[in-house]
Amino acid sequence: MKLYNSITQTTEEISLRDSEITLYVCGITPYDTTHVGHAFTYTAYDQLIRYLELKGTVVRYTQNVTDIDDDILKRAKETGEDWRELGNRWTDHYIEDMIALNVRPPDYFPHATDVIAEIIHSVENLIRLGVAYVKNGSVYYEVGRYPEFGQLSHLPHSEMLPVANERGNHPEDPNKRDPLDFVLWQAQVPGEPAWESPWGPGRPGWHIECSTMATKYLGKTVDIHGGGLDLSFPHHECEIAQAQPLLGREPYVRFWMHTAMVGYQGEKMSKSLGNLVMVDKLLDTYSPGALRLYLGSHHYREAWSYSENDLKKFQELADSLSLAVRVKSGKEVSFNPTVYVSEFSDSIENDLGTPGAVDALQGLAHGILEAANNRGDVKEAQEMLRKYSLVFGLTLGSDTPEDRVVKGWNSKKR
Numbered sequence: 001m002k003l004y005n006s007i008t009q010t011t012e013e014i015s016l017r018d019s020e021i022t023l024y025v026c027g028i029t030p031y032d033t034t035h036v037g038h039a040f041t042y043t044a045y046d047q048l049i050r051y052l053e054l055k056g057t058v059v060r061y062t063q064n065v066t067d068i069d070d071d072i073l074k075r076a077k078e079t080g081e082d083w084r085e086l087g088n089r090w091t092d093h094y095i096e097d098m099i100a101l102n103v104r105p106p107d108y109f110p111h112a113t114d115v116i117a118e119i120i121h122s123v124e125n126l127i128r129l130g131v132a133y134v135k136n137g138s139v140y141y142e143v144g145r146y147p148e149f150g151q152l153s154h155l156p157h158s159e160m161l162p163v164a165n166e167r168g169n170h171p172e173d174p175n176k177r178d179p180l181d182f183v184l185w186q187a188q189v190p191g192e193p194a195w196e197s198p199w200g201p202g203r204p205g206w207h208i209e210c211s212t213m214a215t216k217y218l219g220k221t222v223d224i225h226g227g228g229l230d231l232s233f234p235h236h237e238c239e240i241a242q243a244q245p246l247l248g249r250e251p252y253v254r255f256w257m258h259t260a261m262v263g264y265q266g267e268k269m270s271k272s273l274g275n276l277v278m279v280d281k282l283l284d285t286y287s288p289g290a291l292r293l294y295l296g297s298h299h300y301r302e303a304w305s306y307s308e309n310d311l312k313k314f315q316e317l318a319d320s321l322s323l324a325v326r327v328k329s330g331k332e333v334s335f336n337p338t339v340y341v342s343e344f345s346d347s348i349e350n351d352l353g354t355p356g357a358v359d360a361l362q363g364l365a366h367g368i369l370e371a372a373n374n375r376g377d378v379k380e381a382q383e384m385l386r387k388y389s390l391v392f393g394l395t396l397g398s399d400t401p402e403d404r405v406v407k408g409w410n411s412k413k414r
Contacts, residue, residue, distance in 0.1 A: 003255055003351055005256060006232060006257065007152050007256045011351055014223075016057065020060055021060070022224070023045065023060070023218075025041075025042070025045050026226070027066065027109075029066040029072060030072070030094060031087070032075075032276070034097040034279045036264075038279070039097070043392075043393070044352070045226050046104050048224075050104060050391045051352075054388075054390075062109075062213065062214065062218055064112065065112065066206065066209060067113055068193065072086060084193075092414075098405075100280075100283055100288055100401070101393060102292070102394075102402060103393060104408075105405060109412040110217060112213070115209070118212050119212045120185070125246055126141065126242065130145065131145040135175035135176075137199050137202060138183060138202065140176055140184060141242060142181055148244075152236055152240055160180055161179055167230065167235070169182065185203075186202050206235065208242055211243040214252075215246075215252075221247075224253075225256055226258070228261065229258040229260055229261055240253070259301070260298075262305070286311060287315060289322070290317070292393050293317055296355070296357070297314065297355050298355065299351075299355055317361075320365050320366070321385065322396055322397070323369065324366075324368040324385055324396075327372040330375030331375065331377055332377060334377040334378075337368075343357075343363070344361065344388050344391075354392075361388065364381065364384065368381050
């Protein structure tokens, strides 16, 4: 199987280490979920995991929850709700959406606040290594101390600050030596939650949370690290800068994967723009299988825009697949599904080419229905359709989430 590696900008074959693959995907900031853009990202990685597992590969998967963050504190202040209760409520909402879409749960689902001690330890080591500095109770990473900064995003230095400023950077912070330096530990602001540290009460910066959780739960080197394309810079770039000095020669991540942005009505779908299409509302009208097939009909690296008219077509396809596994098999010449199975696998193994795989499922279903109409034996083909549809989370014939999905996600609730 080959995947596009963002850091090398080439498509490379995945090689196993220790008979398993480790995967870390940046999770939600729980204050308003789950929109179609979220669903596109998390179902893309679900398809990767499910295909690898289908082929016998063990996948050890961590997805985090950024439960302490400027946006959460801002929303809690606006609503008068406790920040932790707000986060838990929206996390539970997200979990229910993932169950509805039959998304395989992560093995580890840590919250940033679970690893405060480990974060403090990492920050202490970065100070000791001379790449971080303390000022007025806050700790900053000094970007100028890491010459490879920019290796993932491939942004020229002149473009870094404007992009970082759009994505949460505070260039006006008087404690910084350089506007591009980023916070590892933020001194407490009156009225905000805080934890004790060697530098005084405060809370962790966003970037240090993810690199700490990734290495804590998956080990020094993570095979695949994923997230939305908007996280490539500065978030993932900063993760590398923090993690690499602590790891020495060991690479922090082998493959970087990024899912493209989803648009709606001519703009990127985002919380800040308020143009969100929410998953739970769509599932009032359309089946989970229809939404999964619609999402999977777009390649994970290609930007696209949500269209309800397009989604309607995939409800028809979902219904067709369900009919194909239920149709009565005859006893005449068997229908051979091999060509469609090969088309499915070839597509997925070529950089997670889910659009081609959806086409293969459609062709297989059509072939089954046509053969059954001619009294052909379609039992083997129906079994293949069930097996490979499950890569998209489709439980054909039952149309309910798998037990492991329900139990796994429910165990993550707090």
